[in-house]
Amino acid sequence: MEHLIEDLTRGNVTEVKVVLASVVLALAGYQLLLAAVAYERIRLPFLSSHAASWTHRASGDAIVALVLVIATMCIAFYGFEEGGAHTVAGLAVLGLIAAKVLAVRVGGRLGRLLPLLGISLAAFLAIAWLTSAGDFLGVSG
Amino acid sequence: MSRPPQWVQMLGSLLVAAAIVAIAIVVVTAHFGPASSAELEAREERLELREEIVEERQEAREERREEGR
Numbered sequence: 001m002e003h004l005i006e007d008l009t010r011g012n013v014t015e016v017k018v019v020l021a022s023v024v025l026a027l028a029g030y031q032l033l034l035a036a037v038a039y040e041r042i043r044l045p046f047l048s049s050h051a052a053s054w055t056h057r058a059s060g061d062a063i064v065a066l067v068l069v070i071a072t073m074c075i076a077f078y079g080f081e082e083g084g085a086h087t088v089a090g091l092a093v094l095g096l097i098a099a100k101v102l103a104v105r106v107g108g109r110l111g112r113l114l115p116l117l118g119i120s121l122a123a124f125l126a127i128a129w130l131t132s133a134g135d136f137l138g139v140s141g
Numbered sequence: 142m143s144r145p146p147q148w149v150q151m152l153g154s155l156l157v158a159a160a161i162v163a164i165a166i167v168v169v170t171a172h173f174g175p176a177s178s179a180e181l182e183a184r185e186e187r188l189e190l191r192e193e194i195v196e197e198r199q200e201a202r203e204e205r206r207e208e209g210r
Binding site: 011015018019022023025026027029030034045046047048050051052054055058059062133137 | 145150151153154155157158162164165166168169170173
């Protein structure tokens with residue numbers, strides 16, 4: 001697996017991971033805006049809550065796929081040894097994604113937790129980015 | 142002000158997402174500089190090879206000088 005990842009990234013494993021993680025973080029910010037429009041916390045004259053909700057779902061699917069790729073690269077190439085805060089944040093991201101998918105599927109009372117789960121997910125994505133890509137790019141001091 | 146049709150809103154919001162992805166890729170790759178690590182390694186290898194050639198020439202020159210004495 002380690003060799004496959006190295007081959008696919010042509011030896012630029014960290015750089016590819018940093019780019020993908022940054023794309024996920026940028027999309028997560030957009031997701032918060034779309035969710036605010038979908039829940040009618042923000043009203044935009046050119047975007048209905050239905051359209052915002054649809055794009056939120058589509059963009060969320062892309063984020064899940066990217067997070068799974070990044071997690072595979074992280075665990076298979078770097079392992080858990082030097083994780084620390086990044087490992088905890090990464091595991092929280094995976095757990096929150098699973099909880100969010102479950103809440104969407106089950107609905108009902110769990111559905112009411114969606115805004116809280118979404119905000120928590122965005123926060124942990126930011127922590128995971130800061131403790132890895134942020135360090136690499138020199139953003140997090 | 143009336144909203145554009147539903148499909149235009151959906152397409153527009155998806156295009157915004159695509160633009161965000163493109164901007165994120167451009168901004169982050171700009172941080173990496175002009176070359177990937179694979180290209181940098183190849184450049185280092187070329188430099189090492191050039192240094193080896195220079196050293197070999199110097200040694201050959203010195204040998205010739207010693208033979209001349």
